[in-house]
Amino acid sequence: MDGFFSVDGPLMRALSRFAQLLALSVLWIVCSVPWITAGASTAALYTVTLRMVRGEEGKVASGFFRAWRENFCQATLIHLLLTVLAAALLLYGQAAALFTGGAGLFFTGAGALMWLLWLMEALFVYPAQARFANPLPVTVKNAWLMAAGNVPVLLGVFLITGLPAWTLLLNTELLIRTLPLWLLAGPGLIAWLNSFLFAKCFQRYIPEQNETGE
Numbered sequence: 001m002d003g004f005f006s007v008d009g010p011l012m013r014a015l016s017r018f019a020q021l022l023a024l025s026v027l028w029i030v031c032s033v034p035w036i037t038a039g040a041s042t043a044a045l046y047t048v049t050l051r052m053v054r055g056e057e058g059k060v061a062s063g064f065f066r067a068w069r070e071n072f073c074q075a076t077l078i079h080l081l082l083t084v085l086a087a088a089l090l091l092y093g094q095a096a097a098l099f100t101g102g103a104g105l106f107f108t109g110a111g112a113l114m115w116l117l118w119l120m121e122a123l124f125v126y127p128a129q130a131r132f133a134n135p136l137p138v139t140v141k142n143a144w145l146m147a148a149g150n151v152p153v154l155l156g157v158f159l160i161t162g163l164p165a166w167t168l169l170l171n172t173e174l175l176i177r178t179l180p181l182w183l184l185a186g187p188g189l190i191a192w193l194n195s196f197l198f199a200k201c202f203q204r205y206i207p208e209q210n211e212t213g214e
Contacts, residue, residue: 017052020060021188024048025140027064028187039079039126043071045187046130049195050202051111062124067130074136075129081140110149119145123157127198132205153201164190 032038047067048060089111096107096132123142128134134142146155162187 017192018204020052021192022114024058024064024188024191025183025185027061028191029183031064031068036076036079037072039077040068040072042079042126042131043069044060045191046127046195046198048133049072049188050127050199053195067168074139075126077136078125078129078140082118082125085118088162089118117144119158120154121155123147123161124198126133127202130197131202137191140144142205143156146205150201151178153197156197159195161190161199175199 024045028041031041031044041080044067049057049065051058051063092107093111094113096104096111099107121140121144124147125140128143128146131141132139132142164182
């Protein structure tokens, strides 16, 4: 029992990790309040959590802000690109709803496929931006190729990212009770869990890519 409660014991390590993820969540939320900076904040979040799962521990706040500055320009462009594409898809969906019969099914199916491609890019591009040093077009292309080539990872990240939110939305009472906790700890926890999948996935591409100077 002494070992369990010791400074280096499992309990203290778990509490320390939770505190780090809590700090990361707060940093991500605060730095994403100006909508335009959400991309840089997400790339910075994944930079730190990917380091955590690789055992490259460091100061959370300084590591986050350093990555935020380094990724700001490219991650912001990615964020704007994804936002424009999402807006275009929403407009497409409204236009497709005007069609009925076979044409309606065709345009609805095409819209669903385009949303799937958008989601694949959105889930992988920020971790890829955090892990690899590539020009914007290469990052965008590689993120989609890695998502398409690693379907189990894609499904795992989708479930980790979306299932908690979906579950909470289905249970309004649970949502109200746990919303403050999810707002404070959720972003860091989700990115950290996803990073275990991304770290294993990205390892396959390390010999073929130039790593960022982390």
